Amino acid sequence: MYNSAKNSVNQCFSFTNVLFFALVVFCCFSKAQANDTSLSNSRPNIIFVLTDDQGMGDLSGTGNPIVKTPNIDAFAKNSVRFNDFQVSPTCAPSRAAIMSGRHPLEVGVSHTILQRERMALDVITFPQTLQQAGYKTGLFGKWHLGDEEEYLPQNRGFDEVLMFGAGGIGQYSLGDFKANTKNPYFDNVLLYNDTIVQTEGFSTDLFFDASLAWIKQQIDAEQPYFAYVSLNAPHGPMYAPDSYKRRFLEQGLDKSSAARYGMVENIDDNLGDMMQTLKKWGALKNTLIIFMTDNGMSMAPIKKGSQKIMPYNAGMKGRKNTPWEGGTHVPSYWYWEGILQENIDVESLAAHIDLYKTFSDLAGAKIPKSKLPPTGRSLVPLLENKKATWPDRKLFVHKGRWDDNRKNKMTREENKFNNGAVRTEQWRLVYTLNKGEVEYFLSDINKDPAETINLAKQYPEVIKELTAAYNNWWDSTKQYLVNEQLPEITAENQPFTLKYNKQLKEKGIPNWKPNL
Incomplete structure (x- = not known):
């Protein structure tokens, strides 16, 4: 009687283990399926x-x-x-x-x-x-x-x-x-x-x-x-x-x-x-x-x-x-x-x-x-997941527009620190020129989103780190500037003007509206 009951208990225990194992496998499989249906390759x-x-x-x-x-x-x-x-x-x-x-x-x-x-x-x-x-x-x-x-x-x-x-x-x-x-x-x-x-x-x-x-x-x-x-x-x-x-x-x-x-x-x-x-x-x-x-x-x-x-x-x-x-x-x-x-x-x-x-x-x-x-x-x-792992990064800003014979006649190199910036998760470092001298404005951007307090003197090590990265980035961009020193095109020689005049002469300008 005892052995029979014991066998029944063992069988029940074994069945319970199998069931538990099956549930674990199912949950893991379901989780894997959820990962498989992530946004990557979702083709919206x-x-x-x-x-x-x-x-x-x-x-x-x-x-x-x-x-x-x-x-x-x-x-x-x-x-x-x-x-x-x-x-x-x-x-x-x-x-x-x-x-x-x-x-x-x-x-x-x-x-x-x-x-x-x-x-x-x-x-x-x-x-x-x-x-x-x-x-x-x-x-x-x-x-x-x-x-x-x-x-x-x-x-x-x-x-x-x-x-x-x-x-x-x-x-x-x-x-x-x-x-x-x-x-x-x-x-x-x-x-x-x-x-x-x-x-x-x-x-x-x-x-x-x-x-x-x-x-x-x-x-x-x-x-x-x-x-x-x-x-x-x-x-x-x-x-x-x-x-x-x-x-x-x-x-x-x-x-x-x-x-x-x-x-x-x-x-x-x-x-x-x-x-x-x-x-x-x-x-x-x-x-x-x-x-x-x-x-x-x-x-x-x-x-x-x-x-x-x-x-x-x-x-x-x-x-x-x-x-x-x-x-x-x-x-x-x-x-x-x-x-x-x-x-x-x-x-x-x-x-x-x-x-x-x-x-x-x-x-x-x-x-x-x-x-x-x-x-x-x-x-x-x-x-x-808004809290996904996202390493800090350095983003570089420069408004360009140097040497345009308009508002800015300085060269690219003279403009290096003229309206440039570096952003990280915590910092925004802005460079400006004042009578040829570089001025640094450092903000703890999360605490001071209005950029009212300049922390440059308090964190010289941050200035040094961000400026070194900025210098490297700036130097690396020179090779990519393929449009510098191109001649200015007059209005009558702009591509769309030439295209317009040609089409007007050959077949006119048709009316068009979307078919909605």
Whole structure:
């Protein structure tokens, strides 16, 4: 009896062990499966909305008391927010870094004009990498990385292109179509793939509508895609539809400020409409949508009657075209319904150079070998876990623009410490020149985001370490500056002007609108 009971107990114990072991194996297998379904190679559609000259302070959600951006605010609330996202101080450099995954000075971009905005042809862009992974790619709006044929986005990885020339609509002397000087931002002449076309309506509305029309084609074809909605707004000159300016004019704001904030609110409405349209199409569950800006705020003081009010800049020092936090710290919001966690703050130091590897990682795309490979990091670990291991890093800033025979006539070497900076997780070291002497401003950026207290004298060892790294980086960039000393091109000889005159003579300029 005892032996029989003992055998039964042993059998039960053995069964329990087997069951426990099976559960352990199942849990480990399930965990492995979860890891296998990580974001890497998840192949989402990607929509990247990039605005121009809009700063951290140009959102009601970040505290702006004048402008209202409910759609962007709601988008941000539902997103993964990179709270320390760094870009370049001006537009062409930021775009070069995004496309190449490298610092702009490492791909030949040292200005926004004078042919120094042309991204080196040795760069294999991330859209080209996505194309090789089976993605269709579209650009709608601003390119600003060269208007010569070989530099155009059509030859740098984009299947669909609707763009203007130079860095802004109406910048005829710098390369845009002369027709756009008459009524900038409305009824523009644009390049659509290989044909110059006449469009209707406000430019921001048009770029959103054109992107959605193209996106619908990709959805219907069950084709993975990358859509780059690269807006010119709210870059100057300041133009907006009357309905968007009215509220600000009624409050007594000057026309320029009313138009700029009107442009911001128009962007907000368009983003809201895009999200509703994607939801109606059932496209949110397989689409990553990113909202970002290209550099810090650019806005003149607001005039209200006899008052002059400094525009709200989220408490940051500096703005566009400066090496301070206000010149390079931008919003970066990432939303993917049901996949990314919502309302998440990522505090790790991230940057525009990280987008290349991130998009390639998501798409399961193998980055081709090239002379100028991307040097950033994939943000996928942080998208999966905001506390993922993320080693400290040094990010270098320099606004370029040396020796342009305009505002800066000094040489590159004379400009080495003229508006440069180094960022790490803790520190921001800014270099400026005062009568030829280098001045150092060191901030503990997390404790002092407004950069009010200079700690340079208290931490000479930090100055020494960061400056040594900066020196090495600066010296390494000289070999990459392939666009220096190029001749300035007159307006009538700019590539888009020549292309326009040729097409006008041969077949005219057809009307075009998106089929949405």
